[in-house]
Amino acid sequence: MGTKLLALLDGTLADPALPIVRADDEGVTRGDGIFEALLVVDAQPRDLDAHLARFAVSADKLELPAPDEAGFRRATDALLEAWNWKADREAVLRFFWTRGPEGTSEPNAWAIIAPLDEALRRQRSAGVRVMLLDRGFEPVPVENQPWLLPGAKSLSYAVNMAAKRYARERGAEDVVFYSPSGRLLEGPTCSVVLDIDGVLHTPPFEAILRSITVQTLFQQAPAEGLDVQFSVLDRSDFERCRGAWLLSSTRVLTRITHVDGHPLPASLLDSTLKRMLGVPSR
Structure with a gap:
């Protein structure tokens, strides 16, 4: 940088x-x-x-x-x-x-x-290869456990950075975490959205960060005729989705091209989402 x-x-x-x-x-x-x-x-x-x-x-x-x-x-x-x-x-x-x-x-x-970061800029057009990694906990409601800091953006990011290094050493560029039962969570510095039969699905904000970019997606989707839902997703849903993305405030929107080395189709909604979220052009 x-x-x-x-x-x-x-x-x-x-x-x-x-x-x-x-x-x-x-x-x-x-x-x-x-x-x-x-x-x-x-x-x-x-x-x-x-x-x-x-x-x-x-x-x-x-x-x-x-x-x-x-x-x-x-x-x-x-x-x-x-x-x-x-x-x-x-x-x-x-x-x-x-x-x-x-x-x-x-x-x-x-x-x-x-x-x-130039890598994030490049990934907007080229896409990103992700690895699925076990986060080690289930996304249970934690409202009554405030010491777990649900939804806080704290400086304790060592696990997130270690996960990204682990993925890069194995040929991927980013990570999507899942729970021990296989439930999809989020990335180290991003949220995940899947296109399943033309409907956009993203994990609920339970024990994960409340994404501002995902909130923007929900706000703008109706005007585009898009259906966006909070859904409990499983890692196996990558096998049936029409496409998927990583979303964050800095990257905005990046298409996932591979999951654990397996290619993922490009959603027909990709260009619509880029326009809707205002992905900057190079």
Whole structure:
């Protein structure tokens, strides 16, 4: 990934190579913090309000102080103004909010912008090969188990990154998790949608992250005459689907071309979904 810019919540820019996090910050030592990531195209952030709202929900689930929304907006404005949009018209904006140094009540916060990963840009047109991996738990309702942080976008992403490395070492580019019983869940950094007989199906938001891109899909589908449903899906559904996609805020929409090495058909709805979700062209 190329040049990055970093902003503090007062709207000032800082050198991203300089340390701004203490060594005993619990976001570093324990992964005790949250983040958000969104796509910016030609200086226009996508779904900024929705991401800030989900950011606040994540903070509440971790019992962190509410993020300084005005401060993150100031940081966003500073980064958008400083970014070279002629050189990189697509960028990823990330917000961070940690618990801060151990034994204090001083959260740490910053925002970073960086060019969109070229691999994600390429996958939008070429598609992506995925591997199915067992996530090790069933997606049971966890409303009464708040310590499991259902739906929080926390900094504890080590398992997700390990899964992606495991897949890449075996010829795939991404992962879709399933439960021990075979129920489909989500990807490490994305949601999954299947076309089954012309109806779009995606796993319910139970014990998985509430996807802003999937919510957009639900909102816009009726105007396109499309039927989108939350459905309990099994890994075997890949064998009967007409096509499938990975969705996320930064990649937007990427067609799955292979599952565990087996080719997957391209859905006839692919171009419609790209247009509907506003997948940027190269």
